[in-house]
Amino acid sequence: MEAFTTLKGIAAPIDFANVDTNQICPTEFNKVPFGDPFYPKVLFHYLRFNADGTEIPDFILNKEPFRNAKIIVADRNWGGGSSRESAVYALMFFGVRCVIASSFGDIHHNNCLQNGVLPVKLPQETCVKLREQIHADPGRDIAVDLEAQTVTGPDGEIYRFDINPVPKRCLLQGLDAIGRTLQFKSDIEAFSKKHHDEVPFLAQPGAA
Amino acid sequence: MAPARTMFEKIWDRHVIAEEEGETLLYVDRCLIHEGSRHTYDKLKRENRTIAEPDKIFAFSDHYVPTDPKQRDTGVEAIPDEKIRGMVKLLASNATSSGIHFYGIDDPQQGILHVAGPELGASIPGILLVGADSHTSTHGALGNWSFGAGASEIFHIMVTQTIWQRKPKTMRITVDGKLGFGVHSKDVILAIIAKIGHGGGAGHVIEYAGSTFRDMSVEQRMTVSNMSIEAGGRAGMIAPDDKTFAFVEGREFAPKGKAWDKALAYWKTLPSDDDAVFDTEVSLNGAEIAPTVTWGTNPETAMPISGHVPSPEDATTADKKAEIEGMLEYMGLKPGMALSDIEIDKVFIGSCTNSRIEDLRAAAEVAKHGKAKIPAWIVPGSTPIKHQAEAEGLDKIFTAAGFEWRAAGCSLCTALNGDKLQPGERSASTSNRNFRGRQGRGGRTHLVSPAMAAAAAITGKLTDVRTILQGGK
Numbered sequence: 001m002e003a004f005t006t007l008k009g010i011a012a013p014i015d016f017a018n019v020d021t022n023q024i025c026p027t028e029f030n031k032v033p034f035g036d037p038f039y040p041k042v043l044f045h046y047l048r049f050n051a052d053g054t055e056i057p058d059f060i061l062n063k064e065p066f067r068n069a070k071i072i073v074a075d076r077n078w079g080g081g082s083s084r085e086s087a088v089y090a091l092m093f094f095g096v097r098c099v100i101a102s103s104f105g106d107i108h109h110n111n112c113l114q115n116g117v118l119p120v121k122l123p124q125e126t127c128v129k130l131r132e133q134i135h136a137d138p139g140r141d142i143a144v145d146l147e148a149q150t151v152t153g154p155d156g157e158i159y160r161f162d163i164n165p166v167p168k169r170c171l172l173q174g175l176d177a178i179g180r181t182l183q184f185k186s187d188i189e190a191f192s193k194k195h196h197d198e199v200p201f202l203a204q205p206g207a208a
Numbered sequence: 209m210a211p212a213r214t215m216f217e218k219i220w221d222r223h224v225i226a227e228e229e230g231e232t233l234l235y236v237d238r239c240l241i242h243e244g245s246r247h248t249y250d251k252l253k254r255e256n257r258t259i260a261e262p263d264k265i266f267a268f269s270d271h272y273v274p275t276d277p278k279q280r281d282t283g284v285e286a287i288p289d290e291k292i293r294g295m296v297k298l299l300a301s302n303a304t305s306s307g308i309h310f311y312g313i314d315d316p317q318q319g320i321l322h323v324a325g326p327e328l329g330a331s332i333p334g335i336l337l338v339g340a341d342s343h344t345s346t347h348g349a350l351g352n353w354s355f356g357a358g359a360s361e362i363f364h365i366m367v368t369q370t371i372w373q374r375k376p377k378t379m380r381i382t383v384d385g386k387l388g389f390g391v392h393s394k395d396v397i398l399a400i401i402a403k404i405g406h407g408g409g410a411g412h413v414i415e416y417a418g419s420t421f422r423d424m425s426v427e428q429r430m431t432v433s434n435m436s437i438e439a440g441g442r443a444g445m446i447a448p449d450d451k452t453f454a455f456v457e458g459r460e461f462a463p464k465g466k467a468w469d470k471a472l473a474y475w476k477t478l479p480s481d482d483d484a485v486f487d488t489e490v491s492l493n494g495a496e497i498a499p500t501v502t503w504g505t506n507p508e509t510a511m512p513i514s515g516h517v518p519s520p521e522d523a524t525t526a527d528k529k530a531e532i533e534g535m536l537e538y539m540g541l542k543p544g545m546a547l548s549d550i551e552i553d554k555v556f557i558g559s560c561t562n563s564r565i566e567d568l569r570a571a572a573e574v575a576k577h578g579k580a581k582i583p584a585w586i587v588p589g590s591t592p593i594k595h596q597a598e599a600e601g602l603d604k605i606f607t608a609a610g611f612e613w614r615a616a617g618c619s620l621c622t623a624l625n626g627d628k629l630q631p632g633e634r635s636a637s638t639s640n641r642n643f644r645g646r647q648g649r650g651g652r653t654h655l656v657s658p659a660m661a662a663a664a665a666i667t668g669k670l671t672d673v674r675t676i677l678q679g680g681k
């Protein structure tokens with residue numbers, strides 16, 4: 001996983017609420033292999049492209065400077081719905097490493113953290129304000145500092161956000177979960193033995 | 209005395225391996241996957257890892273398999289779309305080479321993972337089950353803790369048989385009362401989501417309690433638990449009882465002999481203690497729930513069939529107003545029109561929400577009262593259900609009424625296998641998501657119960673099923 005420390009760049013405002021993972025990555029693209037050259041086109045495909053593959057010029061990510069967005073500022077309930085991790089790959093391969101929203105779908109939130117994409121939860125008023133500022137002055141950058149847990153708005157105002165210590169450490173160091181878990185190998189083995197001894201009917205499919 | 213615990217807390221406590229910085233490492237008893245696991249298997253290969261306990265992993269060909277019965281009879285090589293065929297074959301080769309349980313396209317026990325899994329006894333009370341699919345919450349209807357995860361977390365489970373979690377909050381949704389004539393468990397869960405909202409259960413494991421759920425069959429309970437995720441819930445669960453035990457007993461992967469006796473004794477200790485405290489409590493009167501439909505592009509837009517499409521002017525905030533306007537435009541509806549005036553192009557009865565034998569029986573009961581005016585598909589949730597329905601003669605009822613009887617799979621629920629709505633086409637669907645594009649680009653979805661879907665097939669409009677059932681008497 002690629003480490004996440006600080007990020008500064010263009011932020012694209014997505015003004016509507018309830019962006020589910022099916023909009024982020026329409027179902028038909030679930031089968032696209034990770035890293036496929038088509039991936040940058042997956043993000044919001046039905047909103048960005050007509051059925052014949054031509055661009056829909058009105059959509060924000062088809063406008064300058066948002067074609068180069070590294071950050072998305074969304075509304076509430078970003079990433080609900082399907083557990084597809086391809087929704088995170090769609091963000092990554094477009095170039096987005098951070099999504100700011102007032103709430104997130106649980107599974108997608110987790111999937112982001114597993115892939116080095118930072119989900120930042122800020123109050124709804126802040127999300128609205130940031131989007132208004134971006135619309136008013138599209139070229140200005142937003143900055144994110146994970147160590148300090150801050151977002152700096154286009155006007156320089158600083159907002160603090162919360163993140164749990166473990167995902168923070170993993171993101172900062174680019175660690176994935178397996179390495180961490182394998183440090184608990186002996187605990188897992190001891191637990192597994194106890195579990196199979198005490199509740200074999202749970203542990204073992206078809207226990208007799 | 210030990211402190212009172214909810215059922216969720218009992219299951220959680222049973223699976224704790226270790227804790228670190230507010231996160232808990234938990235042991236996973238079962239893992240269910242489908243063709244979408246390609247990203248997980250790719251990662252196993254990229255990182256050169258092996259599966260720790262293959263006998264705890266169950267794979268199903270469901271999302272990509274064709275449901276056209278003729279195509280199914282000719283097998284996987286006959287799937288015309290090369291990419292779809294590739295996905296079906298990829299799971300088969302990944303699953304067989306890694307030694308996990310596998311139910312492929314022509315397996316007699318094949319089905320949608322959340323339908324076939326319980327049929328196999330792969331999900332039983334008390335376990336921690338994780339699925340590569342958000343509707344894994346379905347299994348909680350059997351009294352276990354089941355939830356969905358993405359490719360990286362499934363990869364983690366495959367390699368370590370464990371998962372890291374922060375302890376979720378608990379919510380109890382109590383519904384008491386007898387359901388009215390023509391009202392089904394689907395209406396109950398739609399009414400719940402309309403009440404608490406699309407994100408109302410966020411961060412919570414939901415336990416459904418009360419006489420309405422106790423009165424339901426295990427299949428009906430699965431319909432409820434299935435849609436927990438549509439309320440934003442982390443999981444849904446219902447206390448196991450004699451109906452649950454009868455459902456599980458004798459299934460291939462259920463405990464047997466002495467293990468069954470021990471399991472039963474343990475499972476009876478699972479229900480939440482009387483004085484257990486939930487973080488959030490919600491209650492509804494079951495007797496007041498009517499046949500329900502959704503009008504918009506998330507399940508929160510559910511309302512009784514007697515209702516009317518809302519107007520942006522009713523919104524209390526600018527946000528809400530814009531949201532309603534956007535949904536009306538996408539759905540092609542006018543404010544104030546009666547829901548029962550909405551004309552439907554296609555009916556889909558199927559999906560892990562509503563494709564079990566009782567769902568098919570309820571739809572068949574309605575199909576006896578008329579002929580389908582529009583294309584109407586019946587897609588059983590599993591091959592065993594298909595055979596059972598045929599043994600009961602349901603397929604004959606459907607075909608005589610002009611419905612199309614198909615083979616088991618996810619089908620039009622998610623439009624992955626090529627079954628899809630055309631842009632602007634409108635469906636009455638028994639599935640669980642009415643999101644934009646869910647059933648095909650530009651497709652418009654109204655979520656309903658199987659009985660309501662069959663009623664829409666007969667009239668060509670969203671219709672109160674009670675008028676058909678009563679009228680036909």
Ligand code: SF4
Pocket residue numbers: 270271320321322341343559560561617618621622639640
């Ligand atoms: S039936 Fe629909 S919701 Fe259920 S597993 Fe299949 S695609 Fe997902």
